[in-house]
Amino acid sequence: MTDKIVPVIMAGGKGTRLWPLSRASAPKQFLEFLGDKTLFQKTLERVSDPALYEQPIVVTNADFRFLVAEQARSAGVELKSIVLEPVARNTAPALAVAALITAAAFGEDAIMQVLASDHEITADSVYFDCIRKAREAAEAGRLVTFGITPTEPATGYGYIEIGDPLSSGAHAVKRFVEKPDRDRAEEMLASGNYLWNSGMFMLPVGPFLKELRVHASAVVEAVGDALAKAERDLDFERLDAEAFARAPDISVDYAVFEKTPIAAVVPSPITWSDLGSWDSVWKLGKHDEQGNVSDGRATLLDTRNSLVLSKDIHVAVQGLDDLAVIASEDAVYVGRLEDSQSVGKMVKHLAAIAETAKLTETHRTSYRPWGGYTSVLNGDRFQVKRLFVTPGKRLSLQKHHHRSEHWIVVRGTAEVTIGTKTVPLRENESVYIPQGEVHRLANPGKILLELIEVQTGSYLGEDDIIRIEDEFGRH
Template identity: 75%
Template structure:
């Protein structure tokens, strides 16, 4: 058994609380909000300490598998495994499957550190002191959760009432408190002895499975069966769909933490945010003298205490206080920061209408294992895309039944295969792909390849693609 901790990073969520930048197909953990890395990449960096951690395990879903692999590759971080959930089943089944995977690979008594992939954390000395206290506590037989010292009476988090101090430096858990109304949150903050529930855990693989067996036996049984019937696909482990789908849809807190007598909490004062709202993003950002956080193309006049972010058009904001103005390539959100916890309700409203449902699902920029593309313009029988291909990567050898394509190289060097001929296309050169012709695009260079693709034809859907050879195992 390893003496190191095995990080288990939960990266399958499809939350849309940061719409319009976050969509079900492009959730917040894979988006760059602050700094030079995505939240998922920041989580990977936080566990990139070979003295403390083994290589991490990531549990995600089918749609995000290549995003996970590519963002880890960009950082040069090796993964111990990528588990694919065939269906969304909340955190308890995911944790149980990961625990069974860890026990199988590292031994029954190996320690798991379960981390959310979409939290922003300052990993300073205080943070790692907390992790070491949690490790000592878990080795003594406890199921440890990390409690964050409250800084305000927040109503968007659950709370933990802190009990007696343990020999390890952690505390027993008195009780878990659901997300409170404001008066109750104010009372708890005034009374002291409460922490925000971060949804982060540390425990032995064998112990969490035993607790699942006692308090959530259907979860434990389904997770073990899903792993035993799992299949390997490239670097991914696909959990069996039928077995995993038999698990109840339940969180770790409900399944075991609120029931076990072995729950412990490490009160933690490190800087933490679950970035669950635009208000949280504003609080995290670097504010100017007027209290504004602005990124992208923006001009603010007589505006204060506001968040303005643009991924596309230039935003001009005048005479406002305490608002969020967020522009993606195809949608703009405007609302009061104090109401930003309710963006989810707005997204449900948009999703219910046929005309706007697509705005909640797909993003103009889609990522693929080779890079990705951004939709630039859509018209009747034509569309324009910007393709970006990572150095050394290539698209599948493919053909389309209903469209032809024009490719214009605007950055880098492209290697283009059309039928039996392969040619090099350099910047400011173009090439035509006839309808039905077998073709392939590759980037043989050292820098990102960018192409403008103009598609013309009677049907332009992404499902009009016949893959003949694909190094990523897609059909």
Template identity: 70%
Template sequence: MTSKIVPIIMAGGRGTRLWPLSRAAAPKQFIRFLGNRTLFQDTLSRVSDPTVYEPAIVVTNEEFRFLVAEQARELDSDLTSIVLEPIARNTAAAIAAAAVVAAKIFGEEAIVQVHASDHEIGVDEAYHSANLTARAAAEDGKVVTFGITPTEPATGYGYIEVGEILPSGAHAVKRFVEKPAAAVAVEMLAAGGYCWNSGMFMFAVPVLLAELEAYASEVLEAATSAVTAAVRDLDFLRLDRQAFEKSPNISIDYAIMEKTSKVAVVPSAFRWSDLGSWDSVWKSGSQDEKENVASANTTLLGTRSSLVMSHGPHLVVSGLENVIVIASEDAVYVGRMEDSQAVGQVVKHLESAPATSSLTEIHPTCYRPWGGYTSVLVGDRFQVKRIFVSPGKKLSLQKHHHRSEHWIVVKGTAEVTVGETVEILRENESIYIPLGEVHRLANPGKIMLELIEIQTGSYLGEDDIVRIADEFGRS
């Protein structure tokens, strides 16, 4: 059995309140907001000390599997396993399945720590101290949650009323409090003795499984059966769908945390935010002398107390106060800071209209196991894309029924198969792929391959791909 902590990272959630950067197919944990790393990568970094942690077990879904793998690769971060949920069943089933996987790999007595992949956390002495206390409590048979010291009467978080101190240094839990009304939150903050419920946990695997057996046996049975019947696919562990879908759709809080007598809380003073809305991003960001938080590619004139970010065009904001202006590659959101919680309603409105529903689903940039592409320009019977292929990767051997393609290499080296011919293309060289011709693109080099693809034809949808051979099992 390992003496280290086994991290479980939950990376399957879909965010809508940080639209237009966060979307269904690329939620907030995989987006670069103000820094060079995503929230998921920050989470991997927090559990990267090999003297403390084993390589992480990441729980995600089919749609995000290559995002997880690629972003871990960018950090040279080893993973124990990428566990794929076949269907969403909330956190109880996901954590139970990951705990069973951890027990199989690291021993039945393993200590596990559950992390959300989309939270911003300050790693300091308070963070390390909280982890040490939580481990001591977990070794003492407790199911531990981390309670964050409140900084304001927030209504978007659940609260925990803290009880007496335990021998481990953790505390008993008097009660869990649902997300409160504003007046109640003010009262709790004034009274003291309350923490925000962070959604971070630590426990010994047998303790968690015993509590699941006692309070949520259907969850445990479904998760265990799904792991037993799981199938290994490349770097992924696919849980059995028929077994997993039998689990109740319930959170770990409702399933056991609010029922078990073994729950404990570690009051924690480290910086924490779930970044659940744009105003929380503003609060967490580095504010200038006018209380603005701005990304690169922006200019602010006579503007105060605002959040301005662009992943697309250069944004100029002049003479405004308390506003949020967010530009993605294909959409711009402008709203008042106090209305940031309403972005979810904006997304629902966009989803309801056929003309705008796609804006809530996908980004112009899509990631694939070999790299990805960005849609640059779409017109009548033509489309322009930027294709990027990671070193050593290759696309499927394929053909199209309705389009031809022109490829122009702008960076790196391309190995191009067209019919029976294989050519090496370098920067500023190009090739034509006729309609219906079998072809393949590969990157034999050591740097990222980038090329411009011009598609022409009667139909340009992504489903016009006939895969003949594919190293990722998609043919």
């Protein structure tokens, strides 16, 4: 039993609408856009009040498990559970898993709040008043969704038509409306009876599971089996792949909310965006006198109403209006802001070509449970990387069949194991790892360890790693 809200954070999406920053291996919820915190970390902050919330349950893709764990750690938030989906199965199976876990931990009287990890929200008094109303409606047995007060006739969102008012301040749901065309969106906005469907919920666990069993029994059956056969892997709950794959690929809107008689909606006049396009990032950003939003290394001259972001190279934009210019480590996107909903077309085009497919999948910087690395230079039989290791972490004990490595410490202190010897390595010191030698790198210090790694050999692929011992359960 608990008298607190159980937060459930959905963090498994692999969207690439904010390419080239967002990619399949590092989607937008784990990236910093305007500021020094990721969208996932901002979501954790909104449920960090211990007087109101239990520790969060995070449902994510197995590929993102270490990103979730590390970003929660760096944000100072302890998670109750990290649930790993072996395959993507939309929101109904994900919420069914969360509901079963919550019921087992706190009973079916518990209330869970479902949050997307990739939304930008201002958590002010208006926001928490909506949370209060939703909780009150959920405690009365309603399945509650949050309806965002529309600010424009948007065609990228579904809509909810509000029905009769309830005592909590919520309303009954009259109907859900699919993403409309422009004319229909303008009509709904003018009527004042429609809200944007946010994809956020407040759910009483018992009634939610009951409605799932009535309207989507195959979801509950498959998910229950996947949870019963789940394996504990370090801090992660790894669902059984075969059982979970049997769950229908269906959203909770289709599975339950469009069918249940107990759906309710809280009108929410909050500052909210799902950051589904570069245009939405521009709208939320801090504008200069010319209407521009910029972040990172950028210079703008005679430019208006544009979004310019660069985390690496310096971008200079002159004499242009209404543009999105987004520079990542290895790709630059330039397009009209009004066309930014169509970035997905560009991503599909790049993904279909062998020479550019990798640009849609991974960054030059890749993250690992111990830190990560950035590819600096690649050539024939050599490559150069920048390694960064989090304080207190260490890589696996490993060896390589086809390459040797040279490590030069740039910052911090390293502890290097080569064969049976372990030696300290300080700034400006280096070490050589012969091909085939067992070795390990660790950061025993209190600051980030940075090294330059030079690899030489006949094959330099990441799959030439033979792990002998690994504290993260990798093979």
